[in-house]
Amino acid sequence: MNTIKVLLIDDDALVLDDLRTLIQWEYYGFTIIGEAKNGKEGLKIFYQQQPDLIIVDIYMPILNGLEFCQQVMKEKNPPKIILLTAYKDFEYAKQGIRLGVSNYLLKHEIDEKTLTTELLKVKKDLLHKNNNNKIIQRQIFSQLVTQPFSTFNHSFPPSQWGPNLNHSGNMVLFLLQIDSPFFLMESLLKKIILYPPMSTISCIELLLNRNPFPQMIQEIQYIPLNELQSVVLLFFKNNIFSEQNIRTLAYDYALSIQQKFKQNNVSTLSIVLSNPLHSLQEIHPIFNRTVEGGKHLVFANKSQILWLEDIESKYYHCGDIRKEQAAIKQAFLKKEEKKLTLELKHGFEKTWKLGWDLCAFTDLCRKLFYIIESYYDQYDKNSFYEELNQTHVYSMWYCASDIQSWFVNTFKKITIDHNQYSSRIQNAIQYIRTHYDQDLTMEEVAENLGISCIYLSKLFKKETGQTFLEYLTNYRIEKAKYILRKGDYKVYEVAEQVGYKTSQYFSSVFRKNTGMNPSDYIR
Known part of the structure; x- marks a missing residue:
């Protein structure tokens, strides 16, 4: 977790000064974000800064320490509180413990060792709480993304959502997808040896945890979908109203993730961004559309950052392609090299050059691959899969233009080999x-x-x-x-x-x- 924010409250300026200078707070992972002379001032700072730990004196004017604790402990996510007390205040300290404060320290016994020991206990508790909260929040977020909102709302009442899901500002959903070859059939994957890229589960979690949030982003939630994909939801602060500003911030953050990923990995990363969202009800439908958009990245290139609306604007239904498939097969059987190349060009242009028809493109590739596979089954089946296993071959299976080139070159090679010999x-x-x-x-x-x-x-x-x-x-x-x-x-x-x-x-x-x-x- 990030540095632990600390608020000091005591009506004695000397005590505040002693606490501030007694240890090197930053060295132990703490930062003093404010000081107050009474409980009323302390409450004001508390609501503004939301500290993780408050060290507060019991006896103070205007609003004493116990009254302060009563108000703070009513919050949904109260901070850790350490009471400062003298011997004669011991009964009050016990009241504080009953209210839920973490511990109390005797003023005249506070030294570097005592304070440090207590702070490290608090830090350990906060880390444990933070990890548990992350697990719960990720479970809730996973349900929110993958289920209709009506189902999610029934399973998780708003009281369990946490501050980020009770958020009322704008959001943008990312699909982070490690670029990988576009393969046609599961059986093909079993026949060749691939060296898989590092998974999103390890890489993207590391990236997001290491990089501090940009100033305008309030919270980030993410879940891994599989080895190659993760979904990220950015919650923007409520004071950002311009959609153009949100788009700019989202794109810049996506670009920073992509660049850092590239620095640490051989693989490349592509990102699909949704339009700004304004309510939790929008998340599940946009998630389904974004995942579908990720499937269409085969028509782009590696290492892309694309808006979902731009991907969807290219969706296209090219119609029946059986005529093109038959023409390609006929030219192949007759070993007419030039005609075969021309028919392949026409077939692919219909499925992705005029618009992105993923179903037609996949069907065409599957039919063409079957023709090639059938040919090699007759002559040299093993050498075909040996060739596919070469790095330079499966590196051509990332985008549609390269896949088209692979089919043209493979058919050409077969035709030449066939015509070359008696x-x-x-x-x-x-x-x-x-x-x-x-x-x-x-x-x-x-x-x-x-x-x-x-x-x-x-x-x-x-x-x-x-x-x-x-x-x-x-x-x-x-x-x-x-x-x-x-x-x-x-x-x-x-x-x-x-x-x-x-x-x-x-x-x-x-x-x-x-x-x-x-x-x-x-x-």
């Missing part, structure tokens, strides 16, 4: 890719294709530019690199998985092709 060499390559982990020979491949070994050797060299053995070796080494990067197997196990009988021979071939030993490649 059907016999295509079949030979497919046989290599499905039997590379065995004791494979060119004679076996030629027999499978129904041609002579000499003819296959000449045709393979002519079309691929490599001998059969060179191609097989290079393919095995690429597979070995992938397995070694995963770090799950020892060198001799990798050797067996890629078709080598001994780890010594495998290491020799690997070193010849890469310039390093397999064990060094792992490191």
